[in-house]
Amino acid sequence: MNKRGISRRGFIGSSLAAMTGFGILGKNKLYGDAQTESADKPKIREYRTLGRTGFKVSDISLGAGNLNDTALLEAALDMGINYIDTAEHYGRGNSERTIGQVMKTRDRKSVFITTKLNLFMGKRDKEGLKARALRCLERLQLDYVDCLMIHMTPTADQVKHEPYHEAIRELKAEGKVRYTGLSSHGLEHRLAGPAKDPMEKVVLAAAEDGRLDVVLFVYNFIQKEQGEKILKACKDKKMGTTLMKTNPVRFYNDIKAMFDQAKEKGRKIPEVYVKMIEEYEAHAAKAEVFKKKYDLTSNAMVRDAAIKFCLSNPDVHAVCPTINTHEELENYVALSGQRLKPTESEMLAEYNSTFGQLYCRHACGECESACPHGIPVNTIMRYDHYFSAQGREKHALSKYASLTGKNAGLCTDCAGFCEQSCPHGIPIQGLLVMAHQTLTL
Numbered sequence: 214m215n216k217r218g219i220s221r222r223g224f225i226g227s228s229l230a231a232m233t234g235f236g237i238l239g240k241n242k243l244y245g246d247a248q249t250e251s252a253d254k255p256k257i258r259e260y261r262t263l264g265r266t267g268f269k270v271s272d273i274s275l276g277a278g279n280l281n282d283t284a285l286l287e288a289a290l291d292m293g294i295n296y297i298d299t300a301e302h303y304g305r306g307n308s309e310r311t312i313g314q315v316m317k318t319r320d321r322k323s324v325f326i327t328t329k330l331n332l333f334m335g336k337r338d339k340e341g342l343k344a345r346a347l348r349c350l351e352r353l354q355l356d357y358v359d360c361l362m363i364h365m366t367p368t369a370d371q372v373k374h375e376p377y378h379e380a381i382r383e384l385k386a387e388g389k390v391r392y393t394g395l396s397s398h399g400l401e402h403r404l405a406g407p408a409k410d411p412m413e414k415v416v417l418a419a420a421e422d423g424r425l426d427v428v429l430f431v432y433n434f435i436q437k438e439q440g441e442k443i444l445k446a447c448k449d450k451k452m453g454t455t456l457m458k459t460n461p462v463r464f465y466n467d468i469k470a471m472f473d474q475a476k477e478k479g480r481k482i483p484e485v486y487v488k489m490i491e492e493y494e495a496h497a498a499k500a501e502v503f504k505k506k507y508d509l510t511s512n513a514m515v516r517d518a519a520i521k522f523c524l525s526n527p528d529v530h531a532v533c534p535t536i537n538t539h540e541e542l543e544n545y546v547a548l549s550g551q552r553l554k555p556t557e558s559e560m561l562a563e564y565n566s567t568f569g570q571l572y573c574r575h576a577c578g579e580c581e582s583a584c585p586h587g588i589p590v591n592t593i594m595r596y597d598h599y600f601s602a603q604g605r606e607k608h609a610l611s612k613y614a615s616l617t618g619k620n621a622g623l624c625t626d627c628a629g630f631c632e633q634s635c636p637h638g639i640p641i642q643g644l645l646v647m648a649h650q651t652l653t654l
């Protein structure tokens with residue numbers, strides 16, 4: 214609770230499931246029930262060949278964006294996770310340091326470690342990039358990384374940043390890097406400015422270029438067309454494919470209660486909030502029908518199915534969720550080797566057609582040119598995802614705070630030009646207003 218006596222997630226916001234009614238499914242464990250009843254820890258049950266690297270990686274892998282707990286990493290490795298995705302700036306280097314502390318006692322060859330350097334911050338010439346890569350190795354306490362990626366690649370041009378490729382050639386020759394690749398999930402607006410290309414264009418440019426071995430991108434059951442094109446191109450080029458943001462289902466808890474509380478406190482309810490409540494009520498009614506139809510007793514059942522959707526695609530090599538706790542770890546690992554059942558497939562299709570319009574697609578930004586204030590809509594919704602879906606609250610707050618003058622504070626009293634130009638019909642103005650509530654103290 215904040216000073217205003219309402220949840221920090223904002224008096225109207227938290228996440229999608231309250232809007233869809235899933236927030237009232239009850240208190241539940243983050244992930245499935247059956248596996249955690251066992252006293253035995255779950256184990257990875259499937260390993261997939263990471264493209265031309267030939268390395269067999271765990272289908273459930275570790276997104277280390279929030280990693281600062283050596284015990285959590287030890288547990289992940291003990292359960293059979295053997296692919297770790299980190300980056301130079303995750304936790305200001307603490308993610309890499311945590312990996313370093315653990316890996317010095319582990320069999321180095323049994324784990325595939327990827328780190329990343331972005332090309333819009335810090336030195337970008339060959340020597341500067343090499344120096345940054347060596348600092349990654351120092352933090353990781355390793356002689357080499359399996360893969361060094363270009364982080365958050367904003368444009369197809371950046372795939373061909375020659376100083377990066379020269380640095381990679383030399384680092385490979387020195388035995389410090391084995392493979393290279395890139396990640397793409399939309400722009401870091403604050404750092405890179407408005408110029409950008411869609412994720413699909415960036416990753417397909419990487420496949421075309423031929424020098425990159427592994428990619429990390431967005432694929433999920435709502436945002437699947439782009440991802441499937443990318444997966445096909447990567448398969449043709451024998452590239453490794455790793456996924457992020459595989460779960461587009463979010464949880465809007467207590468939205469109505471917060472709204473009522475705000476009213477009780479005599480706060481003025483802006484028109485855009487009233488519109489959101491109307492949306493909520495319409496969706497909550499549909500959600501009741503949906504829950505009954507699919508016999509859903511917890512939010513986790515939808516999210517488990519979302520992960521299984523990705524695992525059911527043989528061209529996906531590893532799903533890399535951000536894992537914050539031991540409970541999350543066990544529940545993710547328990548999904549290893551699983552496939553989507555026909556009823557789950559039907560359930561996801563219906564979720565998509567009924568509630569998919571409430572999900573702002575990652576790495577999109579098509580509506581941003583319609584905003585007279587240049588608000589980075591897609592970046593803001595990604596920060597909201599960090600907060601609401603990934604548990605990276607501090608990170609999300611600090612990222613949002615850095616959007617000086619370009620945040621969603623202006624959205625409350627706007628005519629909603631962005632919303633009118635969204636091809637997916639997303640009620641983005643209300644989502645932006647809720648994100649602003651969530652991401653400001």
Ligand code: SF4
Nearest residue numbers: 573574577578580635
């Ligand atoms: S609101 Fe629509 S157009 Fe704008 S970024 Fe989200 S999905 Fe893309």
Ligand code: SF4
Nearest residue numbers: 584588624627630631
């Ligand atoms: S609601 Fe208005 S101010 Fe906010 S992003 Fe959309 S167009 Fe811009």
